[in-house]
Amino acid sequence: MIAEHVAFGIIAAVMVASALRVVTTRDIVHAALYLVIVLAGVAALFLLVGAEFTGITQVLIYIGAVIVLFLFGIMLTRSDFDQDTETDHKRKFPAVLTALLLVAVMIGALVDRFEGVRLDANLPGGQTPQTTAQVSDELFSQYIVPFEAVSVLLLAALIGAIVIARREEGG
Amino acid sequence: MNAGVAMSGLLAVEVPYWATAIIKMGVIALVIPTAALVLGYVFLMKIMSFMQSRLGPMEAGPYGTLQLLADGLKFLQKEDIFPEKADRTVFALAPLVVLVSTFLIYVVIPTGPDAVVAQLDVGIFYALAVSSLSVVGILMAGWASANKYALMGGLRAAGQLIAYELPLVLAVMGVVIQAGTLDLQKIVTAQATGEIFGWDGIGNPFILTQFVGFFIFLVAVQAELTQPPFDMPVAESEIVGGYQVEYTGFRFLFFFMGEFGTAFAFAALAAVMFLGGWALPWGDLEHWAFNIVGPVIMLVKVMAVAALIFWFRFTYPRLREDQLQRLAWKFLIPLSLLNIVVTGVFKVIL
Numbered sequence: 001m002i003a004e005h006v007a008f009g010i011i012a013a014v015m016v017a018s019a020l021r022v023v024t025t026r027d028i029v030h031a032a033l034y035l036v037i038v039l040a041g042v043a044a045l046f047l048l049v050g051a052e053f054t055g056i057t058q059v060l061i062y063i064g065a066v067i068v069l070f071l072f073g074i075m076l077t078r079s080d081f082d083q084d085t086e087t088d089h090k091r092k093f094p095a096v097l098t099a100l101l102l103v104a105v106m107i108g109a110l111v112d113r114f115e116g117v118r119l120d121a122n123l124p125g126g127q128t129p130q131t132t133a134q135v136s137d138e139l140f141s142q143y144i145v146p147f148e149a150v151s152v153l154l155l156a157a158l159i160g161a162i163v164i165a166r167r168e169e170g171g
Numbered sequence: 172m173n174a175g176v177a178m179s180g181l182l183a184v185e186v187p188y189w190a191t192a193i194i195k196m197g198v199i200a201l202v203i204p205t206a207a208l209v210l211g212y213v214f215l216m217k218i219m220s221f222m223q224s225r226l227g228p229m230e231a232g233p234y235g236t237l238q239l240l241a242d243g244l245k246f247l248q249k250e251d252i253f254p255e256k257a258d259r260t261v262f263a264l265a266p267l268v269v270l271v272s273t274f275l276i277y278v279v280i281p282t283g284p285d286a287v288v289a290q291l292d293v294g295i296f297y298a299l300a301v302s303s304l305s306v307v308g309i310l311m312a313g314w315a316s317a318n319k320y321a322l323m324g325g326l327r328a329a330g331q332l333i334a335y336e337l338p339l340v341l342a343v344m345g346v347v348i349q350a351g352t353l354d355l356q357k358i359v360t361a362q363a364t365g366e367i368f369g370w371d372g373i374g375n376p377f378i379l380t381q382f383v384g385f386f387i388f389l390v391a392v393q394a395e396l397t398q399p400p401f402d403m404p405v406a407e408s409e410i411v412g413g414y415q416v417e418y419t420g421f422r423f424l425f426f427f428m429g430e431f432g433t434a435f436a437f438a439a440l441a442a443v444m445f446l447g448g449w450a451l452p453w454g455d456l457e458h459w460a461f462n463i464v465g466p467v468i469m470l471v472k473v474m475a476v477a478a479l480i481f482w483f484r485f486t487y488p489r490l491r492e493d494q495l496q497r498l499a500w501k502f503l504i505p506l507s508l509l510n511i512v513v514t515g516v517f518k519v520i521l
Binding site: 029076132 | 292307311314332333353
């Protein structure tokens with residue numbers, strides 16, 4: 001367990017440092033690239049607790065697709081290569097305050113729920129890595145209703161995006 | 172189930188975890204340049220020359236075999252140039268990101284019952300996920316070069332790679348449904364022990380049932396490698412060299428190794444999923460001899476798939492941007508979805 005604690009400490013430190021750079025750097029492309037490190041850290045944490053499938057999905061979706069879309073959008077809309085000051089806006093302090101409040105609420109909720117709780121090492125995902133078959137079995141039996149609800153939600157978002165895009169095209 | 176275990180069994184010494192990890196990383200670090208060299212020499216130089224009725228390189232070594240080594244040495248000697256307005260850190264990191272993405276694919280490719288770096292339960296899913304990391308490196312290169320051609324190349328590459336990522340993943344789904352696992356090692360076993368209507372003479376290589384998937388996979392791989400006919404991102408007659416335009420010396424060499432190393436890795440994945448991988452359909456799959464014969468069998472199959480990939484490359488003219496996007500979204504993705512449905516129906520019926 002010691003090795004895992006050390007690994008967690010290193011990954012968490014790198015993630016926090018990169019997350020701070022995401023909001024403090026003045027170059028928006030650098031911000032997106034620091035975000036890559038943060039998201040890779042999340043994937044590493046998933047792998048650390050034995051959630052292989054979730055960790056790999058994190059890499060495929062967030063780094064392979066979401067970040068690429070971010071970068072694509074930034075590079076498509078900005079033509080200057082010089083330092084960018086627009087990222088430093090005036091409502092900095094309310095933003096910091098909101099972030100701190102959110103951290104406080106999350107820490108409160110997590111401590112309240114998990115204080116003194118130890119994960120059972122024999123559960124799937126505890127000691128042995130959780131297999132993809134286990135994930136899919138649970139997803140399509142126990143969690144079938146939330147799964148379908150999310151599917152319908154995504155479909156609605158997809159259709160909405162197409163409708164909005166087509167309306168702009170027409171008008 | 173890995174090379175380290177087999178090795179320690181053979182030599183009867185306990186090899187510590189860190190030592191096997193270092194040995195394995197060393198093996199991959201050697202395999203990638205070798206693979207790039209072999210594909211570059213055999214296909215890019217010799218087969219392409221043959222198709223164009225010329226000899227190709229003949230001076231360096233017998234039949235020009237040492238040409239790429241000479242080129243590599245030349246690249247290493249070149250000056251390390253940064254464009255004046257370049258974002259230096261990102262510019263320097265970009266080729267490394269591309270190469271690391273290639274490096275990570277090799278981790279799961281099996282070449283024998285024990286000859287694999289890591290047998291992962293998520294196998295093929297992992298390979299596709301890490302292969303998508305190279306897009307980030309390409310966008311970094313395009314942006315950091317501070318050059319309009321590089322930026323346009325980077326954007327074209329990103330648009331293309333996003334579009335062809337989907338058919339690539341969906342084409343694999345058919346194989347996964349049929350084998351019932353994502354684990355590449357188990358996909359090999361499923362093919363070697365399979366039967367064609369009760370006849371087990373040649374096992375059941377998935378290319379027989381998943382030929383649609385094989386076709387889509389190869390087309391998508393071609394686009395992922397930004398090779399002709401999908402070479403809009405590096406079209407030299409329009410945007411000079413795309414995201415690679417400002418790179419020289421060993422940084423350009425990294426991109427070259429990344430491209431051909433990835434071509435080899437994708438050919439290996441295709442060989443594992445569609446052609447039966449390292450196994451022969453007869454004999455004991457767990458036999459230790461497969462650790463020695465397996466890599467040879469794999470190499471033969473990989474070269475066969477690579478021959479197809481490069482044959483396409485040398486034959487077809489470049490697609491226009493709209494043709495390229497239409498092919499992905501309106502043809503390959505619906506076809507691969509249909510393939511998944513049909514495979515699923517047969518899986519339930521049979």
